[in-house]
Amino acid sequence: MNKLFLPFILALSTALCLQAQEADREADSLRHAFGRQQVAPTNTISTPYADTLDTGNPGVKVVLYDNGTYRFVRDLSQMAADSVFTEFWDTRNVNPYRNDPDPIPDQFSLWIVDSLGAYCCPNQTKPRSLFGYRHGRRHQGIDLPYPKGTPVPATFDGKVRISDYVGGYGNLVVIRHANGLETFYGHLSERKVESGDWVSAGDIIGLGGSTGRSTGPHLHFETRYRGAAFDPAWLIDFETGTLRHRLLKIRSWYFNPNQRYVQNVDDEDEIFRTDEEDRIAAEEQAKKDAAARAAAEAAAAKYHTIRSGDTLGAIARKYHTTVKKLCQLNGIKETTILRVGKRLRVR
């Protein structure tokens, strides 16, 4: 274990040595860099793990894989009492948020996968049918080709809210994730989980099929936030299988039932802080730094009271400085007459 933890401990002690302010600034820049990252899907479906170890944090475990790698995983069941898993919790109703009085904000950011979370692509493929109206009917998800009997993995860690046969969805599994996001998996031939089960990304939750209103085996995949569906393509590039960003910015107009993912809006400068904002922040920081330097200088200032017979040269020698520096500090010239009793700044 020592070997495994060494890089972790080294990183931690380095972080502790940093000045608090520097650490803050570094964390901020990491947060932005980290949030922008794409996430490749994990392959946990086919990687059996060898062992699970406790850490000092009861909410975090270390999973050791047979191939010698390891991963820190969050034990989500520790969050059972969290309101995200207790409020608007309904094991039958597809949208339990209908009577939620709180409106969804105009725009907000959701951490989709943080350093402890994982992501597993539902299926890396060209979607068969996209989000939005189709033959005059609302289509709230994306259809992925899925041969009957193919295992369907949970996209992220979470808790199964619905595992049931629900009208047009056929066999449906709905998973709620700790960030409030829900993922829907419809038309399954079989369901492999029960409502209330805690699942990790990559766990098999069912098998592909064609139950419900379906014209052949496929997976109907939805992403919803507080009951409102948005195009899963904002989150996942299905053709490459990658999660577009760890941090997803959601705007209220994404919930328009006819709004498909638009690539040019998913522009990093717009989604995260713009360069202009970065520049302004840097300028403000520079001003603060200058003010701090001036304050430190003022605190270290030292004065000499001029006595009869003093010359700039003699004062400079006495305080180990130069005539030029004395002139600068006091805004005087070398020829300025020194008046007895006046205070001269020497440092």
Ligand SMILES: [Zn+2]
């Ligand atoms: Zn569909």
